[in-house]
Amino acid sequence: MARPVWTGVISFGLVSLPVALYTATDSHTIHFHQLQRGTCDRIRNRRVNERTGKEVELEEIVKGYDTGEEYVLIEPHELDEIAPGRSKTIEITGFVDLDTVDPIFFGKTYYLGPKGKEYTKIYGLLEQALEESNRAGIATFVMRGREYLVALKAEKGLLAVHTLHWSEEIRDPQQEIPDLPKTGDASAGELKMAHQLIDALAVDWQSEDYHDVYQEKVAALIKAKQAGETVEKAEPAPKATGAVDLMEALRASVERARSPKDTGERTSTSKDSKATGKKPAAKKRTGSSGTSRSQSLQSLTKAELYEKATKAGIHGRSGMSHDELAEALAACKGK
Incomplete structure (x- = not known):
């Protein structure tokens, strides 16, 4: 059983829900040690004074901000004193349509679980309401001395928290990337x-x-x-x-x-x-609906189906595949 990385309360309106935050992903990267070629001697990184060449103990190190003219020295405890305290609340300030959040803002994902069986009803109610409305709760909270902007959303029967980049962290591609094509260059x-x-x-x-x-x-x-x-x-x-x-x-x-x-x-x-016993590769999409409307929908691209689903107000459309969008639109028309 995984241990939570954070515990606290979700607050929206006058409703409070005790929750626990769990890491949703693992890293399977193979890690290497650095060795000197021809030996099995490990290479170690040390903190060395660049002027004297002598190693410096960690407690003797302070932080310095380079202004261009001088260093402004900051003691570690001074950063702790101005940092927000360990937050125990994820306070939702508003709910946004998921389709309006650009994917570039999404960062790391965490699972969110109720902190006790007595809170499963409130948890399930919030999950179902977010799923049906296709909305996400926007909130901030503090974990491990850092403040995070997050989106709380429903994902297949549970709640998930996605960290979001702050707007000032998103780079302007027009300034970062040279030689971008102009619209209409292709025939x-x-x-x-x-x-x-x-x-x-x-x-x-x-x-x-x-x-x-x-x-x-x-x-x-x-x-x-x-x-x-x-x-x-x-x-x-x-x-x-x-x-x-x-x-x-x-x-x-x-x-x-x-x-x-x-x-x-x-x-x-x-x-x-x-x-x-291995899983097969992804199969090409094929339309199998018996009605002419379904066949017509299957012939559309996913982008065209998504646009129609948005106009029809179909909930959960952002997580649907091409065929699921076509089926939902066909069922919506049949009502």
Whole structure:
């Protein structure tokens, strides 16, 4: 059973709900020690006075802010004295439509659970109301000496807290990235072919179909080196597509994605997965509705379906797949 990283109270209006915060994700990165080549001697990082070359004890170190002309010295306890106290409340200041929050603002995710069985009713009520309204509660709270801006939202029967970046932390891409294209640079034919390629490669999102291939290769490299073996090197990166070759590259990509050979390979992969116990790769989306309206909806792109779902006021649309959006719109029309 996981231990909470924070406990406190959610407050909205006059309602208070005791909760516990849990880490939602793990890191499976393989970590290495630094060694001197030709030995097994560890390399250590030390705090050294750059003028004297002598090592300095941690308690002798203060913080200094460089103004350009001098250092302003700050003692560690002075930062503690001005920091907000350990907060015990996630106070929701308002509820926003999830579709209005740009994904770039989202940071780390935490699970939120009720702190005791006696609070499950209030917890479930808030979760259901947020799910049906497609809204998130915006709040701030303090954890480990740092203040966080967060979004509280419903996710498949539970509440989750997503840390949000402060607006001043978001960089302006127009100032950061050179040579951004202008709208309308692509021809109508190129844009149409790009849409066909996207549709041909469309799949339903299944997180289990994706895994960290690089970490698997690192683990295989370690195992091979331990056994005195060699491993196959990765293929070189593909060459950039030139502007002159763009249309031909798009056309060839569409034909490759739609070819019977490609379909056969996907089918055999699915069959092989049953024998090995591995999950099959994501399958291409296919419309199977019997009504003409459903068939018409299935032919639309996900973006077009989402726009219609927004106008129809369908709740939970932000988490729906292409087919789920089509089914929800068909059911909505039938009412």
